[in-house]
Amino acid sequence: MVFWYNIESGEVEADEVKSKGENLMGPYDTEAEARDALATAAEKTEKWDEEDKAWEEKGWGSAADDGSC
Known part of the structure; x- marks a missing residue:
């Protein structure tokens, strides 16, 4: 079974009854992982x-900076 985190309602939803739309994060293997979705996303973003900061400090910049995109 897989689980989803609904960012609109703040509820964990099982795959069989999940909402439709863009407000879902997942899938997650466990209900606990789905419940922690926002914290996990924040940690990954940080x-x-x-x-990115380390990359730019080394002078490598981003692909968007060199006009190649």
């Missing part, structure tokens, strides 16, 4: 922001 990590990626730190990696």
Whole structure:
């Protein structure tokens, strides 16, 4: 069974009864993982922001900076 986190309602939903639409995060293997979806996303975003900052501090910039996109 898989689970989804509904960002609009703040509820965890099982796959069989999940809402339709863009307000779902997942799928997650466990109900606990789905319940922690926002915290997990925040942690990943913080990590990626730190990696981006380190990348830019090394002078490598982003692909968008060099006009290649």
